[in-house]
Amino acid sequence: MTEGLGNGRCGRFSEDLSAFADHTLPPRRWQQVGYHVAGCPACRDEVAAIKRVCSRLSGSCAAPTTSAPESLAARLERIAEGASDAPLYMSAGAPGELPSRRRARSRLIRQGSIAGLGALATMFVLALMLAPDPPTVEDPVHMAREEYSLSITSISVNETIGAVLLAHERGARPSEPVQQRARASIVGSPFEISAREAAAALSHGPEAHLTYSGTQRVWISDGRGAFHVNDVRVDEVAGEGSTLAVLDAQGDEFVSWFVPTSTCCSPTSPAGWSFLEYEGRDQVAGRWAKVIEARDVDGHTVSKxxxxxxxxxxLWTERYDTFGRPTVISGFTELDLEHAQLAPDGIELAFMNVPAAVVSEPVQEWCTGLRYCPEMLAGMPLVAHASSDLGNRTTMRLVYSDGFRSVSVYWTEGLLAADGATRVSDDTPGMPEVEVWQAGHGVVSVATNGGLAVLDRAVSALPAEEPWRPTLLERFREGLARVGGIN
Structure with missing residues (x-):
């Protein structure tokens, strides 16, 4: 019916003429079309023709004399929502599309998906921003030595030396440096004994069945030829344990520790060591003692x-460097073999598990942080282990000992803070040799009293140096845990 319309402007209104005749256009559009029809004879004729057709089909093109119920109109408006101003036969979507419930549901799903993806993207970015930085190890050498001291004290191997070293690491004031020589003993000539005889003589078994109290004096080399001195009051009750009270430079008690009775460790001499026993006898704290000496493969005196x-x-022990100079000395100055009393306020050191029943398991469920916890390290057996997750930081402690030498391995989550270095080491005379390095998302420290050769062997058997490089997924997981208040 639109053929022959008068001018080019009519094309803008021709599609709305039917709705104009039906009075179904939106008010504003109806006015625009009516204004045009009033001034365009061709369009007026078209509208008249449309009305005649309507009249023939339905008898009238006028507006219906009855209106729809208000509830129906309201319901239709709710269905149409934002398109309620348009005729129902006109789609609210793209041109040519008819309204439908399916299309409306699809639109809602699309809108919901976009909103959900936006929320997920926001949460992802927020989690990455809030992911906590790893805890830092500020003083790795201090950490390694503290762990070594704690470990050897806990397993009752040179426990008074370990207690003094641990007290120093935790702030006890040492004495002013003093000069100290190796113990002068008036004894006869030495004669060679077997490693088995030496191990039997140096076994800690007899001490576990004794009750005694006394004072041990410990000399620790300062690395410059002098020594720091501390006294340790010892009370040992057979079958229960011992109290070790470390005194500071003024003779006041700095700290008191309780160490449960331990059967560690049956001495097994390192390969190449030889042992001597002196013919004469010496007196220590009023007790007669025989003197046993150990020499390394090169013939250097290692210990007495x-x-x-x-x-x-x-009763007394001394360790020497390769030049025969003492580096650590420990011995009783007072001893009572009849009386002892455990201090009620002694702080128990970290509990250490003896691995005899679990180390042979194919899956080491107790091993944390490290990919694997070796049963042997630098020729020494694993004698104790402990793990912890206190303070949201997972740690793993391993102790190896042959009764003569000990190695402490410590793993902790974190980042090595060493001015950009990923490995640090220290071999100050008189102190445990130490090496610490970054191994992925954790820091590994090794400390030993066995010398640099033992340290190198232990380090080579543990995870290699690796920088901390967390993946996006790991950072997202940590950040999400923080957002959720998990940690």
């Missing part, structure tokens, strides 16, 4: 022990 001839208790 003064062993009570009556009960097998080690």
């Amino acid at each position: 022990w003064w062993v009570d001839t009556a009960n097998g208790m080690v």
